[in-house]
Amino acid sequence: MSSGKRERVILGIDPGTNILGFGVVRVDAAGHPAFVDMGVVDLRKVESAYDKLEVIHEKVGALCDLHHPDDLALESPFYGKNAQVILKLGRAQGAAMIAGLDRGARIYEYAPRKAKMAICGNGAASKEQVSLMVQRTLGIKIDSKYLDATDALAIAMCHFYQLTSPLAAVQATSSWEKFVASNPERIKK
Numbered sequence: 495m496s497s498g499k500r501e502r503v504i505l506g507i508d509p510g511t512n513i514l515g516f517g518v519v520r521v522d523a524a525g526h527p528a529f530v531d532m533g534v535v536d537l538r539k540v541e542s543a544y545d546k547l548e549v550i551h552e553k554v555g556a557l558c559d560l561h562h563p564d565d566l567a568l569e570s571p572f573y574g575k576n577a578q579v580i581l582k583l584g585r586a587q588g589a590a591m592i593a594g595l596d597r598g599a600r601i602y603e604y605a606p607r608k609a610k611m612a613i614c615g616n617g618a619a620s621k622e623q624v625s626l627m628v629q630r631t632l633g634i635k636i637d638s639k640y641l642d643a644t645d646a647l648a649i650a651m652c653h654f655y656q657l658t659s660p661l662a663a664v665q666a667t668s669s670w671e672k673f674v675a676s677n678p679e680r681i682k683k
Contacts, residue, residue, distance in 0.1 A: 502565065507568045511537060547586065551589040566591070567649045567653035604652050612656075625641055631651060632651075
């Protein structure tokens with residue numbers, strides 16, 4: 495975190511149109527993360543795709559009103575075999591983003607593999623492995639029925655690690671142009 499350290503709240507969201515997971519982490523002024531809340535929003539009984547989006551917007555908004563997150567970290571949709579799935583996930587993510595933006599949260603996206611790598615050191619880790627590492631890292635016990643919520647906590651922790659990494663500032667300011675300018679001998683012509 496920056497030199498002017500202060501407490502911050504991170505709301506992690508694992509968006510879905512059937513199950514949406516959420517996890518909340520509070521980072522104290524000393525830079526230590528602590529578990530605050532987690533859960534799932536079960537949307538399987540909501541029939542209309544548009545009603546699901548409304549519920550996602552309302553529930554994420556209510557979580558923002560309750561926890562006042564500084565940052566909303568979401569798992570970004572990934573390309574699968576079915577383009578319709580990524581479209582639905584993108585809509586769910588958008589509904590959650592708007593709820594956070596309406597309440598002043600900054601939005602960050604992380605690929606599923608990046609979050610798994612940050613938590614487990616393995617971008618192909620299973621949901622169970624992610625859950626175990628989140629539990630160990632935050633010193634909590636989580637029931638296995640909350641695997642979508644532990645994914646959301648992993649997204650929140652991935653964001654925390656991104657904020658606290660000394661390399662994050664370097665990576666954020668890096669660009670291909672700077673790389674090419676700094677390493678002309680590595681460019682093949």
